[in-house]
Each structure stands twice: as structure tokens, then as C-alpha cells.
Amino acid sequence: MKKNLFSLAQINGFVKDKQNIFIPLFSLTIFLISWEFICNLELINPLFISSPSRIFKAAIWLFKNGFLHDIKVSAIEYSLGLFFAIILGIPAGIYLGWYKTLELIFDPFITALYATPRVALLPLLILWLGIGINSKIAVVFLGCVFPILVNVMTGIKTVDSTLLKCARCFGANDFQIFTTIAIPGSIPFIIAGMRLAVGRGLVGVVVGELVASSAGIGHMMSIAGATFQTDKLFVGIIVLALSGYILTELLKFIEKKFERWRM
Amino acid sequence: MFKLQAQAISIEYSQSVKNKFFTAVDQVSFNIKSSEFVVIVGPSGCGKTSILNAIAGLLPITSGKLTIDDKDITGPGRGEQPFIPTCSMVFQSPALMPWRNVLDNVSYGLELQGYSRQKRYQKAEKYLHLVGLSKFQQSFPHQLSGGMQQRVNLARALTVEPSLLLLDEPFSALDALTREYMQEELQRIWLEINNTVVYITHLIDEAIFLADQILVMSASPCTVKDIIKVDFPRPRSLDLKHQSEFNQLKNQIWNLLKTESIFY
Numbered sequence: 001m002k003k004n005l006f007s008l009a010q011i012n013g014f015v016k017d018k019q020n021i022f023i024p025l026f027s028l029t030i031f032l033i034s035w036e037f038i039c040n041l042e043l044i045n046p047l048f049i050s051s052p053s054r055i056f057k058a059a060i061w062l063f064k065n066g067f068l069h070d071i072k073v074s075a076i077e078y079s080l081g082l083f084f085a086i087i088l089g090i091p092a093g094i095y096l097g098w099y100k101t102l103e104l105i106f107d108p109f110i111t112a113l114y115a116t117p118r119v120a121l122l123p124l125l126i127l128w129l130g131i132g133i134n135s136k137i138a139v140v141f142l143g144c145v146f147p148i149l150v151n152v153m154t155g156i157k158t159v160d161s162t163l164l165k166c167a168r169c170f171g172a173n174d175f176q177i178f179t180t181i182a183i184p185g186s187i188p189f190i191i192a193g194m195r196l197a198v199g200r201g202l203v204g205v206v207v208g209e210l211v212a213s214s215a216g217i218g219h220m221m222s223i224a225g226a227t228f229q230t231d232k233l234f235v236g237i238i239v240l241a242l243s244g245y246i247l248t249e250l251l252k253f254i255e256k257k258f259e260r261w262r263m
Numbered sequence: 264m265f266k267l268q269a270q271a272i273s274i275e276y277s278q279s280v281k282n283k284f285f286t287a288v289d290q291v292s293f294n295i296k297s298s299e300f301v302v303i304v305g306p307s308g309c310g311k312t313s314i315l316n317a318i319a320g321l322l323p324i325t326s327g328k329l330t331i332d333d334k335d336i337t338g339p340g341r342g343e344q345p346f347i348p349t350c351s352m353v354f355q356s357p358a359l360m361p362w363r364n365v366l367d368n369v370s371y372g373l374e375l376q377g378y379s380r381q382k383r384y385q386k387a388e389k390y391l392h393l394v395g396l397s398k399f400q401q402s403f404p405h406q407l408s409g410g411m412q413q414r415v416n417l418a419r420a421l422t423v424e425p426s427l428l429l430l431d432e433p434f435s436a437l438d439a440l441t442r443e444y445m446q447e448e449l450q451r452i453w454l455e456i457n458n459t460v461v462y463i464t465h466l467i468d469e470a471i472f473l474a475d476q477i478l479v480m481s482a483s484p485c486t487v488k489d490i491i492k493v494d495f496p497r498p499r500s501l502d503l504k505h506q507s508e509f510n511q512l513k514n515q516i517w518n519l520l521k522t523e524s525i526f527y
Binding site: 160162163165166167168169170171172176180181184185187 | 319321350351352354355356358360362371372374375376419423
């Protein structure tokens with residue numbers, strides 16, 4: 001009897017340990033099963049809501065018929081846009097945060113562009129760069145660069161003034177203050193900016209492809225939508241949701257690495 | 264010859280409104296001998312920190328003459344190569360770099376002057392030992408208590424081996440008990456290195472306990488109200504604070520200061 005109780009407690013402990021995995025998994029399964037049922041019983045027209053099994057079939061068909069190419073195109077657009085945003089946004093943010101005059105010069109443009117929905121610039125970008133990947137890279141870049149730039153700028157501007165005083169007291173020159181205090185001090189801000197940028201970039205890529213494109217996930221979705229192929233639409237949505245999820249988790253991981261930097 | 268000499272120094276700040284000038288420090292004179300522990304005591308906001316910043320070369324004086332070793336203070340860099348800091352400062356907040364461990368924080372001053380890693384760690388270890396933090400070299404600032412962070416702050420200032428140590432209310436953010444204990448610690452450390460110290464506080468008993476000489480300042484603008492010599496033998500113990508001579512001195516300074524609070 002006693003032994004039994006002990007093992008019961010053990011099971012209880014195990015479940016509690018893993019509840020962060022089990023409970024979401026459970027709710028997800030329930031959701032998928034009911035979705036399948038609603039569709040099979042035709043409670044709602046499958047044309048609107050599709051069903052997990054149909055989506056799975058559509059996914060297999062898509063991957064056999066060149067969907068990988070679409071994913072590749074979107075991935076290239078996204079990563080190049082983000083890459084340019086990072087290599088331009090971080091140094092620009094550092095300079096603008098450090099030199100007040102530079103900030104004043106660029107402030108009206110940054111504020112205006114930061115506040116404008118970047119997708120509103122799409123027609124113009126397509127006019128300039130065509131419907132190929134260049135216009136998408138541009139829109140991703142514009143979506144990503146401002147959150148990074150503005151965050152880095154704030155990071156540089158909010159550097160602990162006593163630390164600056166301390167460095168000056170020790171005879172530090174501007175370059176030393178830059179490399180030993182300003183830049184490491186704004187790492188958390190750089191990461192915060194990247195987190196925003198990751199989401200914005202995804203919006204840019206999809207909306208860009210939906211508006212006008214010759215390939216990409218958004219391209220596939222726009223055709224599927226126009227021809228009432230709900231199953232394929234859902235495949236696109238799931239792929240996008242997954243990439244967003246993976247990217248966010250990746251950044252969370254990087255953020256954790258820098259946790260000790262926080263005050 | 265005096266270590267630090269101020270002759271009628273004034274410090275003014277320009278206020279952006281209507282080009283008005285605000286006088287923070289007015290005609291202050293004092294002489295500090297080598298290896299002397301001088302405490303500047305005055306009400307908060309009276310301009311004590313401005314004097315300290317001017318000594319560190321971070322703030323220009325408007326008029327008068329301020330010299331260290333009979334040389335004018337031109338700026339923290341002073342244009343010497345290799346740069347030897349004559350003074351270093353301990354701040355009210357620990358102002359440590361959260362991304363560096365204790366050892367790298369303490370050796371920061373030497374790093375800026377281009378010392379090799381080995382040399383600067385050697386010195387940093389020496390001063391970390393002096394402040395009693397040898398075991399915490401690899402810790403990060405957020406893992407330390409407030410008192411320990413202030414010790415790191417102190418060790419960082421000592422590591423460059425300044426001939427003049429400036430302390431700006433270093434213990435004011437600590438709890439009362441830790442503060443008392445740190446005063447005794449500071450005395451112990453100072454007796455070992457025996458350099459010149461300028462210490463700012465608004466606590467009278469802290470001033471008397473630590474000082475050889477107390478400059479009592481008035482508020483707004485900051486002027487020297489009185490200079491008081493403190494002759495208690497060293498090392499002083501915290502019990503001194505309960506003796507009648509100590510309290511007499513405390514009353515004397517309190518009478519000088521009590522009308523000076525800017526909110527009085």
C-alpha cells in the first residue's frame with residue numbers, strides 16, 4: 001500500500017514537472033480533433049475552414065510541386081532584408097545616438113519613416129524595383145531597420161552617466177568610451193530592436209508577395225486564395241506561423257545568453 | 264607645499280533660460296596637505312560635488328586658482344603620455360559595468376591606460392584583497408550586495424594608485440549599519456595606502472569620524488563656513504562616536520549647518 005502511494009506521488013511529480021509541455025500539447029490535440037470533426041460532419045462548409053487532414057494532403061502535394069522553391073525565395077528576401085537592416089541599423093543607431101547634431105539632421109526622416117506603415121511604400125518600391133525579389137528585400141529592410149536603429153539610439157543615449165564620468169576620470173578617450181561602455185551597454189537594446197525587427201520583416205515579406213510577386217509563400221497564397229483553395233492557404237499560414245515561432249524562440253535564446261548584462 | 268590648493272575658486276553654470284548664470288561655488292579657498300583626509304560636509308545640493316568634479320578636471324572653474332602639486336588642473340587627461348591619473352573618484356552609485364566581472368571592473372582604469380592583462384589583474388587582485396573581496400573576483404555586480412558593490416567601486420579607484428582619492432558620498436545609498444561598518448573599513452584601507460583623500464558627505468558624524476580636517480560648507484552658493492581640525496588619534500574605533508568630545512564637535516558643526524538647509 002505504502003509503495004503504491006509512493007509511486008502515485010512520483011507520477012504526480014512527473015506530471016507537474018512536464019505540465020508545461022503536456023497541457024499545451026493536450027489543448028492542441030483537442031483543437032485539431034474537433035476541427036477535423038466539425039469539417040467531417042460538414043457543420044461548417046469545408047471550403048471555409050478546411051480540416052487538418054486536408055491541409056496535410058495539400059502540404060504533401062505542395063511540397064512535391066515546387067513549394068520549396070517558394071519558401072526559398074521568401075527566405076532569401078527575408079534574410080537579405082534583415083541582414084542589410086542589421087548591418088546598417090546598428091552602426092547608424094550608434095552614431096545618431098552619440099552625435100546630437102547627426103540625430104537632429106536625420107530626426108525628421110526617421111520619425112516620418114518609422115511612423116509610416118512600411119507596406120504603404122510597396123507600390124512605390126515595386127515601381128522602382130519591379131515585382132521580383134528586390135522590392136521585397138527593400139520592404140523587409142525598411143520594416144526592420146527602424147526598430148533596430150531607434151532602439152540602438154536609445155541604448156547609446158541612456159548609457160549610465162556615472163560610468164561615463166568614471167571613464168573620463170581615468171582619462172579615457174572617445175573611442176575607448178565607445179568600445180568599453182557605449183556599445184556593450186546597448187547590447188540589450190540591440191536585441192530588443194532585433195526582436196521587433198524579426199516580426200516586422202515577416203509582415204513585409206508576406207504583404208510584399210501578396211501585393212505583387214512572381215514567387216514566394218505569399219505568391220502561392222495569393223493564387224490559392226483567388227482560386228478558393230483553402231487547404232493551400234492554411235499550409236501557407238502554418239509555414240509562416242512556424243517560422244515566426246522559430247525566429248522568436250531563437251531570439252529568446254540569444255537574449256538569455258546576455259541575461260547577466262542586465263542590471 | 265600643499266597637495267591640493269584652491270584659491271578663491273568659483274564655479275558657475277550657464278542656465279539655458281535667458282543666459283543667466285547660476286553660481287554653484289563662490290570664492291572657495293582651502294589647502295590640503297599630502298596624506299591628509301579632508302571631509303567636505305554641507306547640506307545636499309550645495310555644490311560639494313561641483314568642487315569634486317573640478318578637482319577631477321571634469322568641470323572647469325570660472326575663476327580662481329585650483330592646483331594639484333602646484334600644477335593647474337586642465338582636464339582629466341592632462342595631456343601627459345603615458346597618462347598617469349593623479350586622482351580617481353568613488354561615486355555615490357557603484358557605477359559598475361554589469362557585463363564585466365568584478366576583476367575586469369576593478370582593472371578598468373589600468374586597461375584604459377594600456378596595461379597588459381597580467382599586470383592589471385595583478386594590481387586589481389591586490390586592491391580587491393585590500394577591500395576584502397578576493398573571493399569575488401569572478402562574480403558579476405548583480406550578484407553582490409550594495410556594500411560589496413561599493414567596495415568594488417573603491418577598489419576600482421584605488422587600482423590606478425592615485426595620489427589623490429576623491430569620494431562623493433560613497434556610502435549614502437547603504438543602510439545605516441553597513442555604512443558605519445564601511446566607515447571603519449575605509450579608515451583601515453586609508454591607513455594602509457595613506458594617500459590624500461577628499462571625501463564628501465552630508466553626515467556630520469561620518470565627517471568627524473573620518474576626517475583630519477573638515478570643511479563646513481554653506482548652501483547656495485557654496486562657500487567655506489568654517490574649517491575644523493579633528494585630532495582624535497588613529498585608528499579610531501566606532502565607539503568614538505559615543506564619546507563626549509565627539510558629540511561636542513558634532514554639536515559645533517550642527518550649529519554651523521542647521522540654518523543652511525536650502526529647504527530650511
